[in-house]
Amino acid sequence: MRVGLGAALLVLAVGGVGAAVLVPAEAATGTTIVSVASGRCLDVVGQSQADKTGVNIYDCNGQANQGWTYTAAQELRVYDSAKCLDVAGQDTTAPATAQIYTCNGQANQKWRFAANGSIVGVQSGLCLDVTGAATANSTLVNLWTCNGQSNQQWRTTLGNADTQAPTVPGSPRVSDLVCDAVTFAWNASTDNVGVAFYDVYHDGQLMKSVPGNTLSTSLTVVAGVTWGLYVNARDAAGNVSQASTTVPITPPQCQADTQAPSAPGNLTASASGTTVTLQWSAATDNVGVRAYDIYRNDAKVGTVTGTATTAPGTSFIDSALTGSTTYRYFVVARDAQANVSGHSNTATVTTGASCGSPVCAVTQVGTDTDIPWGLVTLPDGSLLYTRRDAHNIVRLNPVTGARTVVGTVPNVQSTDGEGGLLGLAISSGFASDHWLYIMHTSPADNRIVRIKLNGDALDTASEQVLLSGILRNKFHDGGRLRFGPDGKLYASTGDAQNGDNAQNTNSLNGKILRLNPDGSVPSDNPFGNYVWSYGHRNPQGLAFDSQGRLWEQEFGNSVMDETNLITKGGNYGWPACEGTSGTCGTAGYIAPKRTYPTAEGSCSGIAVVRDVVYIACERGTRLYRAPISGSDLPAAAVYFNGTYGRLRTVEPAPDGGLWLTTSNLGDKDSTPDNSDEKVLHVTLG
Template sequence: MKLRALTGVLALVAGMLAVLTGPASAAPTRYEAENATISQGVVESNHTGFSGTGFVNGDNVAGSYTEWTVNASSAGTATIAIRYSNGTTANRPGDVAVNGSVVSAARNFPSTTNWDTWATSTLTAPVNAGSNKIRITATTANGNPNLDYADVEVSSTVTTQYQAENATISQGVVATNHTGFTGTGFVDYVNTVGSYIEWNVSAPVAGSATLAFRYANGTTSDRPMDITVNGTTTNKSFPVTTNWDTWATVSLTANLNAGNNIVRATATTANGGPNVDRLDVTTGTSSDTEKPTSPGQPTCDDANNTDTTIPLDWPPSTDNVGVVAYDIYNLGQQIATAPAPPYTVTGLNASTTYTISVFARDAAGNVSLSSPEVVCHTKAPSGDTPPTKPGTPAISNVTATGATATWTASTDDHGVASYKVRNHATGTVLAAVPGTTASVPLECNTTYTLDVVAVDTINQSSTPSDPSNSFTTPTCGTVPQSPTTVAGSWDVPWDIAWSPDGSQALVTERDTFKVFKVSPTGTKTQVGTVPNVVTTNGEGGLMGVQFSPTWNGTTDQQVFFMHTASEGNRVATMNYTGSALSGYTAILTGIDKNRYHNGGRIRFGPDHYLYVTTGDAQQGSNAPNLSSLNGKILRITKTGAAAPGNPFGTRVWSYGHRNPQGITWDSAGRMWESELGNSAFDELNLIQPGKNYGWPTCEGTCSTSGMTNPKYQWDVSVASPSGIDYVNGALFMAALRGQRLWRIVLNGDNVSSVNSYFNGTYGRLRAVTKVPGANAIWFGSTNSDNNGNGTADVIRRSNIQ
């Protein structure tokens, strides 16, 4: 959709499922260091870029400290953002204490390159109502870094609004014939016993919550209802409100589970329920914000593996409260949850290599950083036969971009799990389905024969079916042409961004942290390295890059990066003259990191605000939690603040994302996003402000009320999408695991057709960007990463015509 003026956004927000109110959307309070209590240090102003009237330069001794007095209106969890500068080459750690208790021991304050470059270190800690003391004490003889300020934001409760018209309704209708409602309408119950409204309510932590129902009752008699929360029922009176235009609130207290909860309001008399406008849910936030330590090195006993199981063991984690579970991942996909080590993972595929890492989780939902990885192997099945050969596929409904294939089923002693439809000439998998009919995406103006392979539940494949009859798809327009090489010898080129004048592109390398400029003709020159970047030995490192929309190399030199740092993921800005990078300022921190699920794409929208994709950091509860920056698309200003008109008054633009990757806008200003699923479906989403895109409740399309379904979904075996861009009526989306370029033709808000190109030709594809002033794209491979085959990567150009 086009980004609208503020009034348009507010009108849309009124009809959204959930609106965050209260403390979570309040701006932080800034406490300047020069106004704090200083022990062994002085206030100075001999460096640039500080806030207020100066900064604190602590003495180079252990024990020197700066202490702020911070006021909180209520007890709760404080987010503390400490702005500092460290112009040396050595880390300057300090103990961060709140009210005398150390909440972060020897917290890292790494080098910021020079004393004029500032960064932010963010942590959370419990605070009391009233006055609190926050102290940073140097733990080495080098003293603290220079300290500019502490931004403190306290959240004790979160209120989320769930509109009735977006809930599940049984025997009721959405109406607008009375005034004073919020959202896009209200629910008018049918006058009968048993009519109900049911909401899916998400809670960040388990515990007591306040449920407030906004209603109107214009009759002369009470309309009582049973309020059922996760199966526990309380009858509540909904008395007369004088008329149908007068609204009141009935509240009750209920216990909610962490994650999803079902709340139902059921009429108990023949009069039905009152008119219901919305449900407001007020929940507490967890006082436990400390993550468990990382589990130790996992081991697997290959000698005792079977074709479907792997016995695992690992040194356990520790936690300030206690570890309740361990999540086990194969690369970025969760495959099991264990109560404690040792644990045998079951339900695996035979003859398969698994790269396993383990993550600890506590009762508050805090998830540790990753354990080291271990490579394990399931055995080949013994005494088993593969599925029988499927029948020859019959082809029908041939269009320029696809066809329908139908075949007779295979049989197998373990059962057939899926069928793969392949290009018979190349063996490339074009579709994977559980049944015996598939809609197969194809390239335009291409001759095909197809075959089918059956796969059983222990991962054995059948002999391919006999090939289908040959057929040719019709010609269509706006398709990728044979690529030419732009530049080679890359090490995981993660993102490509063109300068506003189209004179050059910047390319980031994820694992080397280097930045290169590339001319339109392919000349490649390193222009710098982004400081403060660390790897996660997975999907983190140096990721997104983007020019300021008004960059010219002189009066505006800003370029922006998203990268993994010591404390989490950051958005930072540097100066770029057109030939060299310099300076560094972190503008947004507080985004959790993990080995996988780090998001990383940044793009300026048509409104000139910066959109940022963040993964859930392998903690699914982050995605629906509006107080978390993870599992979101954020919309911020150039300074990192929440952009005006955001739906919740915070940096959040949309939520419920697992690992959003590519973002782009079509010619009508609609925003599109590609997203990595877990084990079932990858997604293409039309992004609208304030919408919940379902994770972790939904993966792909689902019928859960309040969740926004994707516009298209793929089996993970043929997609695992990353970069995406729009050219002349179609989206072009890179696929990692699928090793292809997807072409997605749009028809307004919907997808018209989908087909793919270069299937398996160039390996894993990640970066895609339109060439300025041309119907063409650049796209980059990513075969040199930990999931690839180790070959150097290449950026190629394909004309779209």
């Protein structure tokens, strides 16, 4: 912008933060970018226009080396657009050098403005950072891991007046589907400023991002594996649309394979109490072994799976057996085209007289045609659980199996993905106040409400909305609720398929939130709002140990899932890092206590019983058992591997055991009553 004669007082704002900056009449074309911490302007050192000149902060003076323009190509240009802000050497690790350079359209010259005032390098995901958090004139500005601190916050009118998300991309469709590729296309989204990117996903997992003028792309797929493809639109300010409808695909096999694997060999079985451990020698196959199926007394009781690049394991723990009983086992191998080997040798073993093992027995206490999601135990010992797609709550007597629908939660809307009726908690004074705390997706957002349960009836007239405005999307809605020993309500929220939300401490998304029971903000929260920790992708599991520490389970994208020990105000790194990959070793990020390959994880539920963490996994179809040692989880044993399929929720039971629910059918859609799920009780040793 050019200012006329005399001084002009401009109010420059980012993410709702405003400040008065005096700009003299001789201001050059362009707009200032002001450091929140110092009040000084982003400035090209020495007014030089030479390539590779650095940038610093300096008193705002209206000269041409402080006049910046943001272009539709996401460039920050200076000197009447002659030069671009540039990352030296296209470096993507912190610290990286910021400089000016002749504009060339490369990714290291593209920038986006986050809602918390950060200016983020598109290529690196790093933030413009005033070195050492200093405030003096001539302090250099470089790039560092985004941390939300004031030396990474800037006030400007560039790029951030836009808070309107694009419309939903239309008519997603596929063509040219072959064994390892497909062409995915869609109709253009619209936006008040302009669509900058389209982000293509399958089942909540980001596959690729393409420029906003691109309406089709080729995707790499896996033969024989069913995926649901969809696309989101994103503008330059980071606003993300709701997702398109889902297009399911199942690529054909690349070549016919009729040759079965060889039979697994050398099967052995050993008993420890009522738990049996099996081990065998790997089978071979002309293409590759994809899984082993385990049979006990001729009935399939588990599966050990691999991937296209990782062979399946060759051991299995069969737990919760009857004491002093003889069992007979064999194992078969499968390849990707369902060719099945012959049986291994048979191994026979007799269990001990008593359990003496971590997991002693499993009893099915209920079934449901919808997906049980949040689950609590009421004071009388009955169970209460939410039905995600049906939007109602069921009371279950675990002794008789009797079920009662206590009511439908108002204003719930599913997302054609993983949104709907989610987390559930009860107040510490439930016996007298009858409050249920519920997290759900509405037509506009995700929200936390409380409703009274009077007897077997949900009193919907008593509903109070405690917190609204949590962004929703098809996937990444979080949803778990847990009361802490401090009497506060903790909630996990997903990033709504926009990683920028996770690093913005003014956003409710990609966070662990902490509320007073009446919905107000606790006075000791670290950022003066509901945010307790940040940098999360899609956290769901929440549980407290005997020391009152909060453990969290989080979905990764395509590399690692995480179990985290949550600390007040902690930054857990998303989207810059996933698990321990990426820039997770950067100072300021808190590393997970344990990670799992996504093929062996995708875990939603977590419970702590006697300072042992239990983790329920969907894609991994298993329950992890990880004893807490100090502040670490040094080891994790696997139980029920493929025995019950996808496991969604695990909760402590009053007798010191666990409640466990499955999530096998209809998990990626919003169709009610298209499931066949189990509610299980696990007796622990």
